[in-house]
Amino acid sequence: MTSSPRGGPASSDAAAGDPHSSPDPTLSPKEHDLNAQHDPVSHDPQDLSGQHPDPEGDRDDSEDVEGGDDGDDGAVEVRGGIGALPFEGNTRCGLIAIVGRPNVGKSTLLNALVGQKVSITSRKAQTTRHRITGVRTVEESQFVFVDTPGFQMRHSSALNRNLNRTVQGTLADVDIVLFVVEAGKFGLDDAKVLSLLPQDKPVVLIANKLDAVNRRAELMPWLKSMQERRNFTEFVPLSAKKDADVQRLFQILKPYLPAQEWFYEEDALTDRSEKFLASEMIREKLFRLTGDELPYSATVVIDRWEEEGQLRRIAATIVVEREAQKGMIIGQGGERLKRIGSEARQELETLMDVRVFLELWVKVRSGWADSEEHLRSYGYE
Numbered sequence: 001m002t003s004s005p006r007g008g009p010a011s012s013d014a015a016a017g018d019p020h021s022s023p024d025p026t027l028s029p030k031e032h033d034l035n036a037q038h039d040p041v042s043h044d045p046q047d048l049s050g051q052h053p054d055p056e057g058d059r060d061d062s063e064d065v066e067g068g069d070d071g072d073d074g075a076v077e078v079r080g081g082i083g084a085l086p087f088e089g090n091t092r093c094g095l096i097a098i099v100g101r102p103n104v105g106k107s108t109l110l111n112a113l114v115g116q117k118v119s120i121t122s123r124k125a126q127t128t129r130h131r132i133t134g135v136r137t138v139e140e141s142q143f144v145f146v147d148t149p150g151f152q153m154r155h156s157s158a159l160n161r162n163l164n165r166t167v168q169g170t171l172a173d174v175d176i177v178l179f180v181v182e183a184g185k186f187g188l189d190d191a192k193v194l195s196l197l198p199q200d201k202p203v204v205l206i207a208n209k210l211d212a213v214n215r216r217a218e219l220m221p222w223l224k225s226m227q228e229r230r231n232f233t234e235f236v237p238l239s240a241k242k243d244a245d246v247q248r249l250f251q252i253l254k255p256y257l258p259a260q261e262w263f264y265e266e267d268a269l270t271d272r273s274e275k276f277l278a279s280e281m282i283r284e285k286l287f288r289l290t291g292d293e294l295p296y297s298a299t300v301v302i303d304r305w306e307e308e309g310q311l312r313r314i315a316a317t318i319v320v321e322r323e324a325q326k327g328m329i330i331g332q333g334g335e336r337l338k339r340i341g342s343e344a345r346q347e348l349e350t351l352m353d354v355r356v357f358l359e360l361w362v363k364v365r366s367g368w369a370d371s372e373e374h375l376r377s378y379g380y381e
């Protein structure tokens with residue numbers, strides 16, 4: 001699956017936006033135009049312990065090359081394990097985590113970055129539960145996004161403990177963390193998420209929903225106060241709903257990707273299966289069409305998946321905790337369930353470019369969110 005294109009238009013922009021090249025410590029939030037292009041407030045990311053790209057390839061571990069006298073052709077044997085030789089290609093590739101309290105716009109941002117819907121969004125908080133990977137390749141750089149669930153703060157159950165473990169596990173392997181907040185706001189929940197972020201990773205502050213801020217001048221003192229909370233690698237005020245902002249973000253993040261081969265093919269969007277995307281799509285419709293009535297613990301299980309040429313026959317069950325919730329989903333005369341099914345079907349047809357027959361069921365499984373055993377059986381590791 002790995003692809004390693006060479007000779008792309010690569011190295012020149014390493015100089016333009018490289019975090020090592022010219023961070024200007026004199027910039028303050030006040031001086032930074034919120035609509036400006038790069039590094040809103042630059043912090044020198046070099047003190048963030050070796051997690052950074054090394055575009056110049058100036059690692060000294062290349063000395064692990066030992067003369068080999070074990071062959072009669074005078075060949076050189078290379079020892080030293082993974083990464084012993086500097087990478088000479090033009091490509092960059094890195095893992096990026098998107099974290100933040102519920103409802104700040106993480107899924108919206110991920111979908112905009114990937115250019116296709118891979119994560120569900122809803123007005124209701126805490127709709128994202130699984131770790132979802134979106135992939136986007138822009139010129140020579142491949143961005144592999146890992147979406148994380150909102151840190152659970154309001155409820156405590158096996159499900160929530162599980163989510164927090166997922167988030168922390170995810171952060172251990174990434175190259176950059178995007179910490180998303182709503183521009184001009186910073187509450188207790190944001191602070192809790194921030195306090196859990198690793199110290200040894202570059203963290204970019206994304207001040208999302210900029211379009212909802214009426215008086216931008218008021219953001220200046222806020223940005224300054226944010227700067228005091230953590231040595232953020234970059235401050236990026238934006239709107240996840242504006243394409244130009246999202247494109248700008250790629251340029252800002254690019255220099256932080258390690259110089260290495262791509263993990264995925266150039267046109268890959270996600271490593272999630274169609275089956276998984278289908279269950280997420282149904283869950284999104286479910287939350288959208290039930291408003292605030294349904295607790296986030298409702299889940300969707302795909303029971304049957306048959307492929308017949310350009311046709312997919314899918315049967316899925318929506319699992320809820322209580323009988324009353326079942327009635328709520330089914331609605332008067334089955335109307336609501338019908339609508340959930342028909343909207344999900346249409347979107348799945350667009351996504352997969354095939355015809356879809358979707359059968360939906362609703363089942364009550366009381367207390368499932370509290371049982372580790374049930375969680376495992378529904379695929380939450």
Ligand SMILES: Nc1nc2c(ncn2[C@@H]2O[C@H](COP(=O)(O)OP(=O)(O)OP(=O)(O)O)[C@@H](O)[C@H]2O)c(=O)[nH]1
Nearest residue numbers: 103104105106107108122125126127128150239240
């Ligand atoms: N005005 C405005 N609204 C936004 C923006 N980005 C996201 N939203 C809205 O904010 C709400 C929450 O967005 P999501 O992307 O579902 O948020 P999330 O952080 O993934 O939420 P959880 O899954 O609960 O963790 C939705 O109603 C989005 O339409 C933005 O840039 N501007």
